[in-house]
Amino acid sequence: MFVALDKVFTMENVLYLGKGALISLGMAILSLxxxxxxxxxxxxxxxxxxxxLRAIGNFYVEIIRGTPMLLQILMLFSVVPSIYTAITGNxxxxxxxxxxxxxxSINSGAYSTELIxxxxxxxxxxxxxxxxxxxxxxxxxxxxxxLPQAFKLIVPPVISEFITLIKxxxxxxxxxxIELLKASQVLGARYYDAMxxxxxxxxxxxxxxxxxxxxxxxxxxxxxxxx
Amino acid sequence: MIRVEHLQKNFGQLHALKDVxxxxxxxxxxxxxxxxxxxxxxxxxxxxGLEKPDRGNIYMNDxxxxxxxxxxxxxxxxxxxxxxxxxxxxxxxxxLDNLNLAQTEVLGRSKEEATKKSLELLKRVGLQEKKDAYPxxxxxxxxxxxxxxRALCMDPDMMLFDEPTSALxxxxxxxxxxxxKDLGKHGMTMIVVTHEMGFARKVGSRVVFxxxxxxxxxxxxxxxxxxxxxxxxxxxxxxxxxx
Ligand SMILES: Nc1ncnc2c1ncn2[C@@H]1O[C@H](COP(=O)(O)OP(=O)(O)O)[C@@H](O)[C@H]1O
Ligand SMILES: [Mg+2]
Numbered sequence: 344m345f346v347a348l349d350k351v352f353t354m355e356n357v358l359y360l361g362k363g364a365l366i367s368l369g370m371a372i373l374s375l376x377x378x379x380x381x382x383x384x385x386x387x388x389x390x391x392x393x394x395x396l397r398a399i400g401n402f403y404v405e406i407i408r409g410t411p412m413l414l415q416i417l418m419l420f421s422v423v424p425s426i427y428t429a430i431t432g433n434x435x436x437x438x439x440x441x442x443x444x445x446x447x448s449i450n451s452g453a454y455s456t457e458l459i460x461x462x463x464x465x466x467x468x469x470x471x472x473x474x475x476x477x478x479x480x481x482x483x484x485x486x487x488x489x490l491p492q493a494f495k496l497i498v499p500p501v502i503s504e505f506i507t508l509i510k511x512x513x514x515x516x517x518x519x520x521i522e523l524l525k526a527s528q529v530l531g532a533r534y535y536d537a538m539x540x541x542x543x544x545x546x547x548x549x550x551x552x553x554x555x556x557x558x559x560x561x562x563x564x565x566x567x568x569x570x
Numbered sequence: 571m572i573r574v575e576h577l578q579k580n581f582g583q584l585h586a587l588k589d590v591x592x593x594x595x596x597x598x599x600x601x602x603x604x605x606x607x608x609x610x611x612x613x614x615x616x617x618x619g620l621e622k623p624d625r626g627n628i629y630m631n632d633x634x635x636x637x638x639x640x641x642x643x644x645x646x647x648x649x650x651x652x653x654x655x656x657x658x659x660x661x662x663x664x665x666l667d668n669l670n671l672a673q674t675e676v677l678g679r680s681k682e683e684a685t686k687k688s689l690e691l692l693k694r695v696g697l698q699e700k701k702d703a704y705p706x707x708x709x710x711x712x713x714x715x716x717x718x719x720r721a722l723c724m725d726p727d728m729m730l731f732d733e734p735t736s737a738l739x740x741x742x743x744x745x746x747x748x749x750x751k752d753l754g755k756h757g758m759t760m761i762v763v764t765h766e767m768g769f770a771r772k773v774g775s776r777v778v779f780x781x782x783x784x785x786x787x788x789x790x791x792x793x794x795x796x797x798x799x800x801x802x803x804x805x806x807x808x809x810x811x812x813x
Contacts, residue, residue: 473658
């Protein structure tokens, strides 16, 4: 199985995989952050008193959650260049990492929408009423009372969304991004041994995901301090 | 002070309030009593505007409270404080910050002014040493006293209490009632939904008895308890008092 382990396991190759891991991590972080911004917008839309905004919010979440992320990446990959060409008349030299981040952000945004929405809904209704009787506006209530409490509820699922994104960033290998999975495949092809680089890739993934999960637990504990 | 005219409130098919009219003068302490589900909370919440009545009007100092007239309505509501059964303190803030928040955000007081006021009121409810505690580290009775102080920080002319002692362990009920009694002594106008008949009788000046969304009796406390007129009130009282 591990026929070329000694050849694969060199400083140079490990660094090569490490670079792939950093790309995976970078794409996941960017997508998570952009996704959270989209999530705030999505959650606001879904909570809006305007029907049209609620409809847009629902549409966004259902479409994204109901289709595979791989399909979303591939569609964006094929549709963006043709839109660009249609508008500017030029051919676009596409940056697959950018496409990857955009697709993952849009995807993550849908999940963040739900997660932020349920975090906000998870705050006791009595908090809204207390604020109302004290004369606070709904925006003040949201900002000063609801969101700080929702934040605590949102942290754990955000951590697991982050971990999902790290793993799912491997899907961008299909459009040519040389992230961790693709990097291991490149090595596998070079040494005619898939298992050794795959195993190293698995270790890199685990180092990232387990550390995040560990940090997440720590943050949760800190947040729970006032309870 | 406050006048309710022909108030109606439905929840779907359910008529929670059917044509309720009520007037409360300055300095009165009105106990709102009645069986569970009779519409006491709904009435109190309509008065403060937490529920929107389907019909009827509410007047504060002879001026209509009209939600359409936003600025005025806001100001009118700010004359009333509300205390909930379940306290609804902000769990992520210290006691002091709970009291300061609306003072700075709504009344525009400076942090110093607000803190001064907050400490004054914490002292009044006997909890100044708890100013830096978080609500979850307080007992139920302490939480409710903080909630009362928080409402008082806004300088209301009138206080509405919705079963303020119903969520408390028995040994904590008195400390909350004492605070309310003290408020009454200082002339605060109060409407109190309560099952504490002793409080209603001794501290309250008047009893309004509600059943099935209607006011069945409205009488001075002593008169209501010693000589209830309606059968429903008699029946209710016989159930409440264990003999
Ligand atoms: N938000 C609501 N939605 C539907 N029904 C409600 C709601 N609030 C109260 N009710 C109903 O209205 C009636 C009166 O309730 P409430 O005013 O809470 O009674 P009380 O405070 O006297 O126990 C009850 O039958 C209750 O179930
Ligand atoms: Mg009630």
